[in-house]
Amino acid sequence: MSNFLDIRRDGHVAIVTMNRPETRNAVSDNDAVDALVAMCDAFNRDHSVRVVVLTGAGTAFSSGGNLKTLRATFGSDSGEPVNARYAYREGIQRLPLALANLEVPVIAAVNGPALGAGNDLACTCDIRIASEKAVFAATFVKLGLIPGDGGAWLLPRAIGASRAAELCFTGDTIDAATAREYGLVSRVVPHDKLLPTALELAHRIAANPGHALRMCKRLLKEAQHARLDTILEMSAGFQALAHHTAEHEAALDGFLSRIKG
Known part of the structure; x- marks a missing residue:
């Protein structure tokens, strides 16, 4: 798959770690998208996998877009505007579609900031558990952008239309406690308890057929x-x-x- 993901198995549970802390696990680069899409395809075909736990290495869950490559991939350095359209469709927009079609339950163990497309990535997961160090934001408007990866569809379904509009229009960051109040995450746990909590839940789910x-x-x-x-x-x-x-x-x-x- 690429060095973006570290995947290990614990019985019927697959523990998937986005392992690019130097970019804070940005997911906009094509090799990161390719790795996550390939993971979904592999787990759909491997019927021994019953649950996936998704988390990030380092201090962030995912920073979303890689700002160092953003202009070349989607912006003024990419050529004609139509090239950016193709770049979205053939790049990061494959990610919410692949995760929507991933057949097994996915638990996001949000270990740190989930920003922009990283926040949307968390929203594609079925269950979200946050470390007390996690923060969440739909940061696109701060860059003069819109959620080009499906966030306008994902976020309102997670927290409701009014709160989603507030976050998208302001670009404000919310802490883990507020995310729980909004229903974005189901629980908040001490940082060192995050993965054990996610795995305990994953194994309870995986005990079922x-x-x-x-x-x-x-x-x-x-x-x-x-x-x-x-x-x-x-x-x-x-x-x-x-x-x-x-x-x-x-x-x-x-x-x-x-x-x-």
């Missing part, structure tokens, strides 16, 4: 924009598959034997 987790995540994703009758139809199809698995049969037999005893 992988096929059920993958189908449940797909339903939750589709339910964000589909009609109720569509979700009911999908649920019927997925549930029919689940009823005919060995894991379901074993769990049902175990429950029935306990109530008989």
Whole structure:
């Protein structure tokens, strides 16, 4: 995949660390996008993976855009404006699509600042746990830009339209406690407890059958924009598959034997 990611396994849990502290784990460079997209593809095909924990090396979760390469990739040094359009579509915009299609649950262990596209990256994850050192911001407007990586779709779904508008229009930074108040993260923990907390939750999730987790995540994703009758139809199809698995049969037999005893 590239040296952007460090990936290790702990049973059914994959621990993925963005490992470029010198850029504060910026995700706008193509090799970083390539690595994350390849990771999603690999985990979709590896059915032994049930949960992913995503975190950052060093002091930041992700600074978002790499300001040192921004002008050459997207700005005045990239040539005609249409080149920037292609650069977004063929570059960082692949990232929210890949993570949206990642079949397994993803826990963001936000160890430090999550800024701009880094904040949006956290929003693509299913569960977000923050270190007390974490801060969050939609910083695009501070640079005279807009969220070009899908943040206008992601952030309102995480914290609601009004608060998302406030953060996007001001570019203000919020601390971990405020992020929890807003619903951006589900909990805030001491910095040294962040990864252990995320892993404990990951293993509780991974104790469940992988096929059920993958189908449940797909339903939750589709339910964000589909009609109720569509979700009911999908649920019927997925549930029919689940009823005919060995894991379901074993769990049902175990429950029935306990109530008989």
